[in-house]
Amino acid sequence: MEYEAIIGMEVHAQVLTRSKMFCGCSADYASAPANTHTCPVCLALPGVLPVINRAAVEATVLTGLALSCTIPPFTKFDRKNYTYPDLPKGYQISQYDYPLCVGGHLDVQVAGESRRIGIRRVHLEEDTAKLTHTPDGSLIDFNRAGVPLMEIVTEADIRSADEAHAYLTELRTILRYLGVSSGDMERGAMRCEANVSLRPRGARAFGTKVEIKNLNSFRSVRNAIVYEIDRQSGLLASGGAVEQVTMGWDEERQCTVFQRSKEYAEDYRYFPEPDLPPIEMTPVEVQTIRERLPELPHDKAQRYEREFGIKSADVALLVAEHPTALFYEQAVAARPALAQAIANWMLGEVFRYLSEGERTTAELPISPAMLAELVALVDDGTINNTVGKQVLNEMMTSGEAAASIVERRGLAQISDTVALEQIITSVVAQHPGPVAQYREGESKVLGFLIGQAMRATQGKANVQIVRDLLLQALDDSQR
């Protein structure tokens, strides 16, 4: 029998706010020495009370709006009760039945097709402390305790590991566009759980779902889902049944391993957080947040195709990172006619520069206008393509403007036919062998002769003119 996979995803993303969710401590915990970003509130000392970080609420609403969610007028926090050493209060302040955002969706591209993934809810909660296990015992770092965390839950709309991967990628792009999360999975700023079940293709009813935890990278999400689909179909094919369990992904062995069964599922005893009054989101407040929405990648991509006529394959790469897209747009603004040429330079030379040095767009030593200027110099024939690459390299090192480099180093393309004719004449004179070969019909030596002419001009010659003049010279002398 053929099975269809039904997948739902839960993503936790740390919210980039200056302070923690319920106290004034800095939320920038990663680089700080252990237990230095703490206070009575996030250490859960007796008598302390939480206060809502408004910026985290707004970031979550912004995310919900970007995912086309509804923002209900009433929302509240709840206590989720469970005991674990990384949870200092013995309960997590989370949201249970009235999340900040409900009922949205995200469109993703999978194998050239658009798929709509429903977003069930986005809610806000607090992160736990960080445990480090050593042979001598376990250590707790409370710097992370109370860092705002949003949870984004999809409907069971995902049908394959590739879709899951595409969803995660698109979601992370959006989170980064909004500036609400770093989306960095390797550093734990974004965490993911997948619920996977199978059903016979064409069936209506859902099968028994298995929750997969410990997915620490995009790759492990894909691998774990593939593995789990395989495992479950094997079970079903051999007449077995899938049990409702929680599995963990074992990165080393590349398999899912049993963690706990449903009978041991915890009863979190949710109840409304009495220390925090409910939040009322007025339409005006929601509108104010909506106005902060930037143009999202999907819209940008469509606009680039429509307005700039950029090839759709190129567009996806240009919009994948917000700073890159903004850099590109600013460069295009400086030279609107050169949109595709600028895109080519971005995707080629600029991306190579970034990836070679593992740099981000923000670290580029040149401005978008400077890139546009370089592209214009190539476009108008002042320099040729090869020289353009050299000039860009130098710009990246020195930050100097393209025109200034070209001027200082005399790199302007030689298009002066009189000057070039002399050079051609001497090339023809100095290479009688190849010239003879050419005349005997070996047209491929033309490239060699062009190369010699280019070398004589330190590569500055306009290749097209060199080629024309050379052909002319060879023809002339033949006559």
Place this chain on the structure above:
Amino acid sequence: MNLHDLTIHQAQELLASDAVTSVSLTEALLARIAAVDTDLHAYLHVASEQALAQAQEADERRARGACGALLGIPLAIKDVICTRGLETTAGSRILAGFRPVYDATVIAKLREAGAIILGKTNTDEFAMGSSTENSGYDTTRNPWDRDRVPGGSSGGSAAAVAASMCLGALGSDTGGSIRQPAAYCGVVGLKPTYGRVSRYGLIAFASSLDQIGPIVKDVTDAALLLQAIVGHDPQDATSVEMPAPNYAAALGQGVAGMRLGVPREYMVDGMAAGVRQAVEAALDVWRELGADIVQVSMPHAEYALPAYYLIAPAEASANLARFDGVRYGYSHPDTDDIWDAFRRTRAVGFGDEVKRRIMLGTYALSAGYYDAYYLKAQKVRTLIKRDYDEALQQCDALIAPTTPNIAFRIGELIDDPLQMYLEDIFTLALNLAGVCGISIPCGLSEGMPVGLQVQGRAFDEATILRVAYAYEQATDWHMLRPQV
């Protein structure tokens, strides 16, 4: 008159006229504590040195021209309120030796006002109880009769005030824990409206019900101490941004023409005859002062107790989860692993009543029971609020006994928790409604004090103080002091 017998406002006059210094006042109270508290056990910790240093500083501030209602006034603080550097245990073994690194907002306000903190007073463990018998350390004796309880949970504060071991005290009230011990000890206790006083630094019992308030010798002192602790606190999201009036200024306006309601449901058959007589006599006093006494009904009053004993333990079950022996307090020395450490620390650190309520609350919140217990209780709470709203629309304030009986004997109810819970039957609906109430002495029965409550609208402490003050001015009950 002995210095320790003074009220806050009397002492303030003497301080202001340089007739006494804060140091001499503080020394007198420390001497009084040394003399009588060995028998009464009102204090868990006395901070003599720090108190004298604070008194010295208060005198210096006064010499530099400072003044204020609480400048140089020695007070006692219930041990559920965090005091920086001063041991705070909430009456629990699980917090033995715990010294907070921060001051509760009310403590910061008192320090700013120049008040002296004499020490921390006994309480039922985590404020769960009506007698201080649930304290992990000691049972406080009622200064009127040492075989009787002082009430609870703020029994230490009430006994300290009644036995003149402080000029005033702070207590906390979740279901009557200020008003009931005030009644049992013959002093004044006020539970402010929920949100009027910051809870930041109050070790939580039931977060939606807890409120800090004054326990003092008379209504004027209640106004002064309340004034010092009210106000919005950015660290308490449930505290309100609403300016407080000048409470002392409102005291003397009288009750002529006011409507005072007596809830029919609060004059029950089971109450002691002496209590009933005292309350009825008090109603006559207000009548003579020109108030209109009317009967009102609180139809859901009988459901307050069961609703309270679902909501309060539910919240407590979460609030007490943080006490695990990892970061502070008692930690069991002999454990196999972290889970064993949690279990043993809590098994040894918590007393029986606390465990009972954690279990009650955990049960009420459990899957499958939530709707039947916790949710139902919240609905009842809404109905009780409505009862109060309707009654207080018809009346300016409500009058009710504080407790059905006088203070019971130590050990009398310890094995009958339900009967002990019933001692709070007249007080806890007020917490569910979130409004304010004050208990004042209104007579003696069998030689023991009887208290009555004036209950008022949300954030209308001024009116209940005014009604109480009018009664106090017309009677002498507040002047009675136990022979210690």
